[in-house]
Amino acid sequence: MTDETLVSAEVLLRESDRAAGERVAKMLTELGLEVLSVGSRSVSIRGSKQRFESVFGCRLTPSERVDSPARDFGPLGGGGFRAIEPPKVPSELRDEVESVEIQQPPLLF
Amino acid sequence: MQDDFSSTLSIEVSLASPPDANILSPFSATAPNPRASNIDAFHAEPAQVDHAADELRRLGFRVLIGSRLSLSVEGPPDLFTEVFGTELEERSVQEEREQAAPAIPAAQSFLAPAPQAAWAPPDPLSGLVERAYIQQPYLFFESSLPPRVDYHHLRVPGDLSLLMNASRVHRNGTTGRGVKVAMIDSGFYIQHPYYLAMNYNMSRILGPGATAVEHDENGHGSAEAGNILAIAPDVTFIGVKAGPNLTAAFKETIRQSPDIISVSLGFDLRGPDGLPQPSLPGFLRALEAEIADAVASGITVVFSAGNGHIAFPGMHPDVISAGGAFIDEDLDMQASDYASAFSSVIYPGRNVPDVTGLVGMQPHASYIMLPLEPGCEIDQDGSADDGTGADDGWSVISGTSAAAPQLAGVCALLKQKNPGLSPAEIKAVLARTARDVTTGQANEASNPVLVGDRVEFIPIEAGLAADGATGHGLVDAFAAWQQV
Numbered sequence: 001m002t003d004e005t006l007v008s009a010e011v012l013l014r015e016s017d018r019a020a021g022e023r024v025a026k027m028l029t030e031l032g033l034e035v036l037s038v039g040s041r042s043v044s045i046r047g048s049k050q051r052f053e054s055v056f057g058c059r060l061t062p063s064e065r066v067d068s069p070a071r072d073f074g075p076l077g078g079g080g081f082r083a084i085e086p087p088k089v090p091s092e093l094r095d096e097v098e099s100v101e102i103q104q105p106p107l108l109f
Numbered sequence: 110m111q112d113d114f115s116s117t118l119s120i121e122v123s124l125a126s127p128p129d130a131n132i133l134s135p136f137s138a139t140a141p142n143p144r145a146s147n148i149d150a151f152h153a154e155p156a157q158v159d160h161a162a163d164e165l166r167r168l169g170f171r172v173l174i175g176s177r178l179s180l181s182v183e184g185p186p187d188l189f190t191e192v193f194g195t196e197l198e199e200r201s202v203q204e205e206r207e208q209a210a211p212a213i214p215a216a217q218s219f220l221a222p223a224p225q226a227a228w229a230p231p232d233p234l235s236g237l238v239e240r241a242y243i244q245q246p247y248l249f250f251e252s253s254l255p256p257r258v259d260y261h262h263l264r265v266p267g268d269l270s271l272l273m274n275a276s277r278v279h280r281n282g283t284t285g286r287g288v289k290v291a292m293i294d295s296g297f298y299i300q301h302p303y304y305l306a307m308n309y310n311m312s313r314i315l316g317p318g319a320t321a322v323e324h325d326e327n328g329h330g331s332a333e334a335g336n337i338l339a340i341a342p343d344v345t346f347i348g349v350k351a352g353p354n355l356t357a358a359f360k361e362t363i364r365q366s367p368d369i370i371s372v373s374l375g376f377d378l379r380g381p382d383g384l385p386q387p388s389l390p391g392f393l394r395a396l397e398a399e400i401a402d403a404v405a406s407g408i409t410v411v412f413s414a415g416n417g418h419i420a421f422p423g424m425h426p427d428v429i430s431a432g433g434a435f436i437d438e439d440l441d442m443q444a445s446d447y448a449s450a451f452s453s454v455i456y457p458g459r460n461v462p463d464v465t466g467l468v469g470m471q472p473h474a475s476y477i478m479l480p481l482e483p484g485c486e487i488d489q490d491g492s493a494d495d496g497t498g499a500d501d502g503w504s505v506i507s508g509t510s511a512a513a514p515q516l517a518g519v520c521a522l523l524k525q526k527n528p529g530l531s532p533a534e535i536k537a538v539l540a541r542t543a544r545d546v547t548t549g550q551a552n553e554a555s556n557p558v559l560v561g562d563r564v565e566f567i568p569i570e571a572g573l574a575a576d577g578a579t580g581h582g583l584v585d586a587f588a589a590w591q592q593v
Binding site for chain 1: 294295317318319327329351352353354355356357360361373374375376377379380381383391392394395396398399402413415416417418420447449471474486487508509510513552554555566
């Protein structure tokens, strides 16, 4: 069970650096986002749609699945979001963050 | 799975024995227990049955069915209270079933007369009705044995182990012991009686953003885990319940230091025009790198190739991409027309799949009987097609979701025999020893091609030697095990 109203994202680091990931995670927490996981290449975060749009200056909308003739058990944990206007990296993170990528839920094959 | 046991009562009404009728009452202290040999002595006259039914209808009850022993009726609680002059109280099924055998109740609570409550049937029922019992929620008994269905399918662990040629490996003492296999999926109901009876070494954790580790609301992970354990029954199994961010779940899984990761999830990289996307979307770049990192560190990673999907990470060059082959009741083998096969546009030269596991055919790929949480989404939704119950904790499913964990199980057998094998060496030996699948075709949905101005689906055929539909063919656990 997951909270489908929350937005998930990966914050991609410019360089593979665990310490940088920890610094970025701390700043993201201060910006009001929940840090789920810190890796050497990216930081996994989530937060409300409003918080995301505010922090990253983007516009999000619930994502709709592209019509597909493939067979599966649907997306894991709901429909997710897509960016109408892509997220921008806040100035205080630009030295260490390359981009912010909104995550789509995977399909259950 | 919650039937309504509160707003409408199910009531079993026992018929009274008229004093002059010489009919035994099952409630009499002096009467014998009803048995086949004496049951005729308990039968009411048909006219009395009809009369009692008429009176109950007149009072407002709905008569469902009658026999010469009792009437089954329904009615609201207020009507029962008014007619029979008794008070009802709500009781918890859980409290009444403390320490009882494993079972799933049809409702969590029910209404029943309070102990010692008054009981006063009205005059119209006098001489017609002896007792009226509110029926309690019935129980679905959880079973370690699957239900029977009347079409060709495979059962775990035996059929899978046999057809993947893993049983011979087990007979040689290799069962996956000491190998840690992690699986990322919707959740893991490891308390299923089947898993408990098999005494597998299973644990589960929450991936980032996931909740309720003890439940698998969808059922997918609980079911697919059965594939790994059928092939490698003594692995140390770790289930990672994923939230909606697969990258985060993958990172958490790496932290568990597994030898093998099996993932039956993915993304369909099909553009709005229906054709394969030309490049990897940005949101998957972190996952792409994490997978490469995992494989570089020696973890063997298996992903499903998709079920007609143009699947990522199933197309990632570093993973073992698991496609599908089908074996029918005559043991004839063909490519599964449910499983994906395609050449990746994003990774030139990458053909999906590498090898195959066992996967069913269209339309539903109902092929492998697998355990899951009773009443979960797949249990309920699948029951319309697969012949199992909606709350019985079993479904007949497959897809390349089943193939990936089967192959992960074979990888575990190889790792136990030769712990120093690299992911590339494991992939190579699986390919080298696979059984050639020479007939059938893969799911055409995974190969959309622009013909003129229209998108057409071109099925990829199986053939002699390595082919696009099944890669190197169906994995042979024993043949691979002999070579490592």
